[in-house]
Amino acid sequence: MLAPSSPLRIAVLGAGKIGSTFAFQLARIGHHDVTVIARPGSLRLQQLERDGGIIDVKGERAAMRVASALDEDTPYDLVIVTLLAHQTDALLPALRRSAAKCIQFMFNTFHPERLQEAVGAARCAFGMPFVQAMLTAEGRLKATIGAGGQKTIMGQQRWVDVFNAAGVPAKCEPDMPLWLRCHVPLCVAFESVSVAGERRGGGASWGEALVLAQGVHASFTLIKGLGYDLYPSAKTRIDRSPAWVVAAVLWLMSRIRSFRELLATGKAECINLVDVLVAATPSAKAPVNVSAIEAMRPI
Incomplete structure (x- = not known):
């Protein structure tokens, strides 16, 4: 296992x-050799090229390499x-090579196996971030990490160790693919109810919340109908x-308010996940x- 202290x-x-x-913490606190890649x-x-890395709202800077594409030849x-x-999807060929x-x-997905097939199961890992963050108009990072005891979850202990050493509380989830699949209905419900809440100010x-609750139940029925158990046990209790x-x-x-404003930014993800479920x-x-699942789509 890689030692968390090894760069x-x-x-x-x-x-x-x-x-x-993640890049800020891994570079500044973890002292790793980090390259951050932003859209060309x-x-x-x-902003990243101007700053030579990432600067937070306190003025602290994490120096790192900045790129517009993944260097496929570097053995990261x-x-x-x-x-x-x-x-x-558009990046999978480069990741495969x-x-x-x-x-x-590090995102929610209903079909993790597709990603494993795309890059090779032996080197594929999954996680789910649990941090609260925003970027100012100037590109300064404002992050809240570990609030309320929240921990980012990952499927491999070696990366849990690396993240913990970099000041990002993390824990290992042994069946990350199933965890992600079963989390999709809740992710949709949280984001959709937040979009509705922001729209109403x-x-x-109550009607919107009830529609989403019925959609969660229908989505859990779908997961079971596809041959999967609900996981972890808290999902069974919700069902x-x-x-x-x-x-x-x-x-x-x-x-x-903080929950609503944060999750409402996920409207595009929410719409896509509903389409995937349907x-x-x-x-x-x-x-x-199916109509109960379709009704979860935010407007």
């Missing part, structure tokens, strides 16, 4: 809020992909709870309420 060559693909947070021609790339110890699932030793996808309506109980939780969460329904071996 590693790490590339962070995606320089948004999450990618910038983007304002974010210009780890490539962290922080884009969203629907943004990653890459000499990277491990490629870790203070929280979703067995009456829709009004799930709706009450969503309704209350949409009234927490596309999977013909393969289910049991009837699925």
Whole structure:
């Protein structure tokens, strides 16, 4: 196992809020050799090139290499992909050709096996970030890490050790692919209720929350109909709870301003995940309420 104190060559693909947070911590606190990769021609790339890395709102700077594309010939110890699932397809050929030793996808996905097949299961890893972050108009990073005991979860202990040593609380989840698949319905519900709450300026309506709760139940039925168990056990408890109980939780969460403002930025991801769920329904071996899943799509 790689010692967390050993400097590693790490590339962070995606320089948004999450990618910038990871790159900053891994470079400044973890003292790793980090390359951050932003979209060619983007304002974010210009900001990173101007600063020679990432600067936070306190003025602290994490120096790192800045690039507009992944160097496929560099044998990175780890490539962290922080884009969203629907943004990653165009990059899979480069990731497949890459000499990277491990490629870790850090986003929610309903079909993790597809990513494993694309880059090779032996060097594919998964994770789910749990940090709160934003970028100012000038490109300065404001990150809150570990709030409320939150920990980023990953499927391999060696990367948990690296992240913990870099000041990003993390824990290992032994069945990350199934965890991600079963988290998709909740991810959709959280983002959609936040979009509704922002649209109303203070929280979703009870009717909107109830529609999303019914969609969560229908999505869990889909997962079971595809032959998977609900995982972890908390998902089973949610599945067995009456829709009004799930709706009450969503309704209350949409009234927490920080939660609502953060998750409402995921509208595009939410729409894509709903489309993925709906596309999977013909393969289910049991009837699925497709309209309930479609109704989760934010407007």
